[in-house]
Amino acid sequence: MTSLDYSQCREAAIRRLFDASGLCLEIGPSYNPILPKRGGQRVETVDHCDAATLRAKYANQPGVDIERIEDVDHVWRGEPLADLVGPGRFDVVIASHVIEHTPDMLGFLRECERALAPGGRLVLAVPDRRRTFDFFRPASTTGAVLQAHHEKRTRHAPGAAFDFIANFCTFDGRQGTGTEAAATFAVSNPVQDAASGFSYYATGGEYHDCHAWVFTPSSFRLIVSDLAAIGAVALREEGFWETPIFEFVTVLSREASGCPLGRADLLVAAHREAATPAAPRPARPAT
Numbered sequence: 001m002t003s004l005d006y007s008q009c010r011e012a013a014i015r016r017l018f019d020a021s022g023l024c025l026e027i028g029p030s031y032n033p034i035l036p037k038r039g040g041q042r043v044e045t046v047d048h049c050d051a052a053t054l055r056a057k058y059a060n061q062p063g064v065d066i067e068r069i070e071d072v073d074h075v076w077r078g079e080p081l082a083d084l085v086g087p088g089r090f091d092v093v094i095a096s097h098v099i100e101h102t103p104d105m106l107g108f109l110r111e112c113e114r115a116l117a118p119g120g121r122l123v124l125a126v127p128d129r130r131r132t133f134d135f136f137r138p139a140s141t142t143g144a145v146l147q148a149h150h151e152k153r154t155r156h157a158p159g160a161a162f163d164f165i166a167n168f169c170t171f172d173g174r175q176g177t178g179t180e181a182a183a184t185f186a187v188s189n190p191v192q193d194a195a196s197g198f199s200y201y202a203t204g205g206e207y208h209d210c211h212a213w214v215f216t217p218s219s220f221r222l223i224v225s226d227l228a229a230i231g232a233v234a235l236r237e238e239g240f241w242e243t244p245i246f247e248f249v250t251v252l253s254r255e256a257s258g259c260p261l262g263r264a265d266l267l268v269a270a271h272r273e274a275a276t277p278a279a280p281r282p283a284r285p286a287t
């Protein structure tokens with residue numbers, strides 16, 4: 001499938017990777033539900049805010065069709081996810097472009113696991129940092145994921161916010177590299193903005209979002225394998241797909257045997273991915 005074909009039918013392509021006939025929970029569907037209620041899916045949804053607030057938030061964002069935002073069944077205000085939606089109920093829990101936003105990634109995985117019925121599956125679509133505005137950020141490690149859980153983070157670490165803001169880049173004027181290697185990039189924010197962001201995130205008050213976690217396909221698989229190997233989660237890799245665009249998709253379940261690649265192979269693969277594709281050149285203002 002070409003990248004254009006995939007982009008045009010992304011949600012349908014992801015749906016084909018698992019059996020969505022049972023009761024599903026979609027976390028953070030926003031304006032891009034993978035399992036739309038209007039498509040007849042048996043799905044409940046969770047988000048930070050209700051549909052009216054989401055529609056107001058995205059009303060003026062270019063390229064966003066707010067008509068696609070559906071009613072939110074469970075509004076998440078920071079309580080454990082499985083307490084909110086009910087433990088052990090769902091055959092599928094799906095979260096597309098959400099895990100990288102969670103302050104405590106391990107806590108998120110464990111709560112998704114707790115929400116699953118016996119035999120249930122967690123489906124995650126995750127951005128590949130090599131194709132996004134996180135291009136220059138190094139991939140997250142298992143140790144950092146454990147640290148966040150140890151600290152019981154419910155808000156983003158100010159340092160993660162600093163890195164997110166300081167290294168946010170556009171590529172040939174877009175927020176990602178696209179499907180081809182970009183020719184040029186530009187850093188979006190002065191580093192002083194990142195320092196202000198650090199202070200802002202450090203001083204409490206309102207919750208602020210950012211990409212706390214950054215992955216390439218193999219760095220993500222390594223973290224999940226590590227967490228399963230040390231008994232931090234019971235979920236293991238059942239399937240893994242790289243897509244032709246900016247994301248990869250994985251299916252995890254308690255019954256799966258796990259990633260077929262060993263730890264050393266994943267380390268080598270993650271190391272290779274860290275250097276690909278080659279960095280574009282800085283964009284220079286026209287003279």
Ligand SMILES: C[S@@+](CC[C@H](N)C(=O)[O-])C[C@H]1O[C@@H](n2cnc3c(N)ncnc32)[C@H](O)[C@@H]1O
Pocket residue numbers: 027028029030031032033046047048049076095096097098101102
């Ligand atoms: C980048 S958007 C992804 C939207 C859509 N799923 C997609 O694939 O395009 C992230 C979504 O996750 C939601 N989200 C982020 N953190 C969340 C959390 N802790 N609980 C519930 N929803 C969350 C946001 O409100 C937003 O709807």
